[in-house]
Amino acid sequence: MAADTGFIPVRPQPPVKRGSLISVIRTVRDNVIAAWGQEAYERAHIQYRMLLRRILLANDPAIIRHVMLDNWGNYPRDPLGQRILEPGLGNGLLTSSGADWKRQRRMLAPIFSPRRVQAFGPLMVECAAALGNRLHNGAPVDMADAMMHATLDIIARSMFGADADTDVSAVGAAMDAYQVTVRPGVADLIGLPEWFPRPGAAKGRAALAAMDAIINDLIGRRRKAIANGRPAGDDMLGLLLAARDEEGDGTGLNDAEIRDQMATFFLAGHETTATALAWCWYLLAHDTAVESRLHAEIDAVLPGRDPVWGDMEKLPYTRMVIEEAMRLYPPAHSTSRVALADDRIGDLTIKAGTAVIISPWLMHRHKLYWKNPERFDPENFSPTASAARPRFVYLPFGAGPRICIGMGFAMAEAVLILATLARRFRFRMAQGAVVTPIAKITLRPQPGLPMVAQSR
Template sequence: MTTLGTRPKRGGAVPPGPPPWAAPALYRLLVTDRLTLLGDAAARYGDAVRMTIGPKAIYLFNHPDHAKHVLADNVANYRKGIGLEEARRVIGDGLLTSHGEVWRRQRRTIQPLFQNKRLARQDAVIAEEAGRLVERLRARAGGGPVDLAGEMTGLALGVLGRTLLDADLGAYASIGHAFEGVQDQAMFEMVTLRKVPLWLPLPLHLRFRRSRRELHRIADSLVAHRLRNSTDGEDLLSRLIDSTRHLPDARDRLREEIITVLLAGHETTASTLSWAFHLLDRHPEVRERLRDEAVSVLGDRPPTYQDLPRLTYTAMVLEEVMRLYPPVWALTRVALGEDEIGGFRVPAGADVMISPYTLHRHPAYWREPDRFLPERFAPDAPADRPRYAYIPFGAGPRFCVGNHLGMMEAVFVLAMITRELRLTGVPGCRAVPEAMLSLRIRGGLPMTVGLA
């Protein structure tokens, strides 16, 4: 932690932070290892840190009360910040980045799709998609490595297409690569403070343009297919078409909202499942207990919505996975007006960050915070943590609308695969976290498949 300097004395209402001469080291970490940057800052300076990197000052707040203030109590004073602001080049004013009445309209359009009654009717679809994945993996048993992260992406897109869009996203094999191009560009613009013109013919910029064109093509194709094939009008794609058709820039708004749904609807679930199988490989005792629960509850049948309360340990495992590797590792905001958080002054226009990754490892609220211990989330475990110490789905009005669907999908997949198969990491391959728009595994997750 030497790169961040020494702990300064607290004085006035300005949060402590690294001295000016640490800026080059901070910038290097911003580019290469954003999680270490945040973790080191919180460990050295405490729950409120001000980091100056070039012309930008980032205010990191790492206390449950701070998270509650920014995300819920004073939410009107904050709009989406760094990272997502850069992603606007492709997702525009989609649900992830929009504000005010635009966001409220989008939320009203999407919310009914995630009511429990409707989710309960999707259980067979999710189980079917998970069953297809099990069979694909079973066919690779005893063979060479499989990129499990890629398989999880394909699964999540398949579920998303059938449950929300009434569409077969398997026909769009380029979605995953296109989103990689978008995320790489967003992170590049974040670390370069948007100082590199997009018109320069850099390989990254050219890839981004191709990715953006491909995502626009996919969105247009999904709309054209829906308009040619009438449905009951209750799927998300139909609702998005209806909610934007009156807007003067309807085509652009519809594209942005579809692309946002495609990104948010698969990226976080695929990330969580990838990390889950990595951790199960490293903790065989947890894997065996999870398999025993799946066999006991399900036997040899597919899971149903009614099984969710009985797959208790499976849910505990997933909650602990999201504690260690929250798919949304940072919630960034910009302060619209001056504010005070935890006794520290936040000026108008400041970049504010709440990081679930660091908050979920706060030693004041988590015993042995770096250990994988699903028992933390047992139903009878002491409830001695503040509500906002654990926020894998965000918090406040912008709490993830798809959290229940994502959890049902993850529980089903984890139970069905663990019941049938044994996934083993490839020796010498490390699972390195990559903090992009979501917390994914850098370079994928190669694993070999065996029978359970």
């Protein structure tokens, strides 16, 4: 039932007491956010061991700043996270480290410059409007699935604009299979050596076979066209093929490197935005006061038309709704680093080898930093509230040098899609629908988001 104010959205209830090691491992494998006890939402940091692994849960913005910014070179990505992502993403920007990561970041930064992102704005609106044209009053729709298809269409056409006739639906299916297949195993969670067999990696690579076939075919076709005198193109594939390390040795990316970047773009540029938007529709369906204010802003700015790029600065409340949805349901719900050398932050000692867990899911709902952490309230992102909030409390795109390179693309996409569809429709939960957040690689609603479209 919709409420006018103070909606408290669904989340897994913290366990009353810590279970056995086996039960904790099983919970972490299936839904990591369900494993956190109430103390994780209340304390600044917690240190514990899971057999061979020494773990620090960092809920203090000073610790997070130190790990992700001030001394970030001492805290590379945790091998556990690498083992989950590398089978699918290879050695792309999200998984690489050291000098290789710096080279990739330099080469990819121009692709996500404000000028480049703005050029994709009309495509974002076109794909959202196409979805709206397929809906009608009273139509049942799984909005999680609809957002996946819309953002897949956008990222595919952004990446392969010159080859837009390619059917990339298999890419979305491969990403779904990958999320189900790849998860941390017992060997990972208790800290067994890397040589210990881990069958999940092979399953993850198999799940993405169809995606790899599509990507490799597109790379080969584009390389052949370039060899025949055709320009590389100004879509993302063309930009990747043309990229050079001007500050380094002047080399470009080879086919394997381009494949890894494209797989990364698919996951980070399609999955995360779709998930954030799905949670927006869930939250709006349960709070008519917020929804009415959103509609009032959209109606004032967009009288009878879809948005254009210049409208985004006139839609501050629309952006606030998205930011609040990402607070309550951050698509990238957790990350971890591992200390290379002993370190000290104030009175806290961090031993070499310690896994430092930074969880946006916890930080965004933490009692130390939010007045009503469980309540849906876009006013958390008013200019006044945002200015008063400490840095490193809100982390939907990470922080420090490794902050998401596609943040501008993702926020523009989310604002334009939300405004385009909310101008035409409101969405209500299907009767009897029960939704639960499940933390796989991203934080998805399960079993989807069954809703009904209502024309405005």
